[in-house]
Amino acid sequence: MIGVGVDEIIADVGRNWYIYLSMPLVAAVIGYFTKIVAIEMMFRPLEFRGIPPYLGWQGIVPRRAARMASIVCDTMTEKLISPEEIFDRLDAERVAKEIEKPLLDNIETITRQVATQFQPGLWESVPESVRRIIIGRVQRQAPFIVEHMMAAIKDDIDGVFDLKDMIVTNLVKDKALLNRIFKEAGHKEFAFIRYSGIYFGAIIGLFQAVAWALLKLPIIMPIAGGLTGWFTDWLALKMIFNPKRPTRYFGLFEWQGLFLKRHKEVAAAYGDLIAKEIITPHNIIEAVLTGPMSDKLFVMVQKEVQAVLDSQAGLVKPLLVFAVGSTRYQEMKRIVSGQVMAALPETMAYMEDYAEDAMDIRNILVTKMQELTPEEFEEILRPAFSQDEWILITVGAVLGFAVGEIQSYAVVHFSV
Template sequence: MDWRAIMDDFAAHWPVYLSMPFIAAVIGYVTKRAAIEMMFRPVEFVGVGLVGWQGVIPRNAHRMASVAMELMTTNLIEPKAIFARLDPKNVAEELREPIERAVDEITRELLAHYQPNLWELMPEQAQRRILVRVRAEAPRIVERLMRELAENIEDILDVKDMAVRNLVRDKAMLNRLIRDTARPEMRFIAQSGIYFGFTIGLVQLVTWALTKNPWVMPIFGGLTGWLTDWLALKMIFFPRRPKRFLGLVTWQGMFQKRRMEVARDYGDLIAKEILTVKNVMDAVLTGPKSDRLYAMIQREVQRAIDAQASLAKPFVVAAVGTRRYQEMKQAAARKAIERIPETIRHVEGYATGALDIRNTIVRQIQQLTPLQYEGLLRPAFKQDEWKLIAVGAIIGFLVGELQVLLVLH
């Protein structure tokens, strides 16, 4: 090996040699940033036919959301225990005013429709007495419904289905769930490319000086893109517990190390954007199990009408007719159901505080095993990370090829 020739070449082309580790550092950073952005953007497919790209997470929105929400409903949220925190008496009290208005309107409408002459001829004092009796029964109906709802919440509300539907419908929210939770890890991935790339660039410098092989730069460029992506992703999650290397450095996967901070961020986002009282109530009213709730309400309303009619029921039935009496009960239940969305918003403030979703999630995340906890973020990378690593390698290879062209020409 002619060391003098190598040193002369280095002296003649020192800017090229010194640029190698810095260019490798740039390759490392750029490939990391590209990999990160390709995970999330674009939210919708951009391209023509099969040629194009959609962010890895938005493209796999249903799978990503299903995995994340499976972990949440299995390990973080127990619907029955959560909904048991709602005190039926407090709910009834919160809803007293809107329910009384609804009861007045529904009662007047039904009696005016099914027995108009009787209602119009009835003295105002008698009308008020009927309304007072019905109003007095309404809070008890709400209490009974709330107790039954809490006992049978898993038969009425599919929390996982609700969350997955919301995340698939709003892919930007799914992006935020992952990106906001792992922002420091994303920053680490990008910055690690600089350090890893620079180190590989030093090896590239020596290899080029010794061989002058035109394949050195593209191969090392590809290696920089591939290896730094792979290494950065591994360092986020592993080791799961603190581990000492070479007796000098202690390292724990960044995501594992940030458990308390992640718990707070994850809990905030789930409570504010996914498991909100509004979303839960929408799911209860429109989800795949909503028919069971409506059956419950219908049963309670019809039972209440029968109870109110009680002694006068034979006369009421005689005056209205058996068929129309049954129609009246069904109409009352239907009108009550129609008013639920408007009425229920009056309880949102109380329910949000009582359910305490955010703090529940924070506490439960602290109790997960390292492997379970990893599942909060790992699915976002695991299945498609090879694509991101491959893209990093291709970009690195092309930049390396460009380096060769600039050096040789």
Template sequence: MDGHFLYLSAEAWKYLSMPVISAIVGYVTNVVAIKMMFHPIEFVGVWKPYLGWQGIVPRKASKMTGISVDTITESLITEDEIFGRLDPDRVAAELERPMIEMTDEITDQVMHRHHPALWEAMPQMVRAQVKRRVRNQAPAIVRELMNEVRTNVRYMFDLKGMITRVLVREKNLLNRIFLETGRDEFVFIGRSGAYFGFAFGLLQMAIWAFFQQWWLLPLFGLLVGWATNWLALKMIFNPKKPIRIGGLTFQGLFFKRQQQVAADYGSLVATQILTPQHILEEILSGPYAEKLFAMVQREVQQAIDDSASVARPFVTWTLGSDDYEQIKAEAVREVLARMPETLSHMTGYAHDAMAIQDTLVSRLQSLTPRQFEGMLRPAFEEDEWILIAVGAALGLAVGWFQLIVLFSSVFMERFGG
């Protein structure tokens, strides 16, 4: 303990550096492999796809998206469940105030635009009664629409299509699904690279002390870069079920964390993908929006006809049938234009009633190991060999560095000055 160990020879320090360098190589190659899985989002290079790189997950976005969509829609939740939890009467109650405001504004706006003199000449009592009847029709319209949507949900709402469009539109979101779901596993991959690398380095140092062949250092570098990646991936996903050996229990890290992973995944999907806002957007602008608008048009026109019966004498004397139909058509257009803003008032209730996050978490926690593996494993399986090959190439380069810089005498003996 007198500090003489600090004055070891340069040759001794070279030997002692081997496990340290090997640990660094293992760590760096594993971290680089993880980065290459997800970044860059877009291709960077000069000749796609050969000279350059794009993260494996973004590059395989279509397939990765399909896997995520299948996981959600086939194992976790369906369209029927989402809409079946919405009570038409409660939805009507949530929308009653904004619907009243909207119908009053549209009635005044359309009548002032087409027949301001008639509207102003109409007795205040009659105008109020028209508005009141329109208001009274509003909740019935909402209930009828909700019942039809629930009955024909598969023909009016495309859950798979909605999730796909959200993930394609927000490219970083697909990365987040894998990164946040496998957060601890990715940390383990980096750290395990250092641990395994250090162990390989000790073996390398012992062999090099007795067997100094020039090819040994590059070979060990290659093996460290390859083996640390390979071992880390194997330890994450194997074994799927707990195995007891002596007093120790072994299980793949990903499966051991199923409860926590389920909570993280469920929270991310519920707050970023299956949100009431995205569901509403899909209904109003998705491929089946025309069916909904046709239903709204039918119900609104019927409500106008019922409400206009109060003022039938005025309508008969003053408006022709063409004018009346034109007014109805414009009123329908106004209702459709204001639907997104009006329906947004029910998102708070929809969030609570759908309980998407709770459903996702509970079902994820009950998935079988094989089903659960499908959430994260595809990110590794796609071009996994590339990640291992990159690790091996980096390790090989470091092995040559050790040979040329640290043990130059061996290098010069083999290759000359």
């Protein structure tokens, strides 16, 4: 009944104290539970579960993996690091030195295989001393081939290496890694979201108890539950990113968006993760050798190898041309180039330790991230929330309303 007297309210609270006590407690549980569900819905499941296309769910981040990865990539390539910065730190002579042994071994094997393939009897009939001269000449030129290649790559880095494609390809291929980027960058913010549900929910639960004592309307419970789920989701998200800079409120306390306040801490963790998992020497080498622009690199390799073969064949070149024919000699050079290219991924793996130290990707990222403005820094984590944010808030409200409905039933049937 609406408008009950003070004495009746006190008596009712005395009789049903456990119900009134349960209201802020249940509201706190609602707040906490809805936050856990909302966070899980952001990242899980990795693949769509249910009946396509609409009856089911896929985590917001995995579902929009391509767009999320593109946003992450744009932040890195536009504000943090460029292909030029990566390759400028590599010394061509040192690279050649690092891969010298495996490269020389491969050149000897390839030269023997190709010579045998094009004229089986000729290569065996040539004295071993002559064969060693030919192989030795090509091997001696190998470091120069590598140095020329590195110089050519640096001169036309955008033509042979697509950093954005490498980043996006790796993140879309590995949705769990994409999740990790957002989770690890914002792990304290996600913890805050979870626990804020308890605090804000309990406060709303106190107002709920007062409203029930005054009005005794069962609809108060589901409305308060829905409000708890909606408001706590909305407020927690606001408090993570706002205000951008420290701001004092009511002259009593100062607040800055939690994520922005952790600028230096996040920069260190983020730079470490990206350097270990995405912009790694292995991924860079693989992208250069097999990525969408690798054809241009192949042309570079082919040009360098063919020039060396022509210049180092020396006195035996006329014999080779006579034996296999001019056309097949050209084909032989192309095959040698192709096999050198095929052997490069394994060969280049020997320089990964040097490249990791020389490139120093982590420190570049950390330093650049710490220089970002609050608005730029926000973009590192914000995309995870901004995509379909309304869904998360709505789910919180619906879950809160449902729990409130159950609570309403319990209050009505267990009140004395």
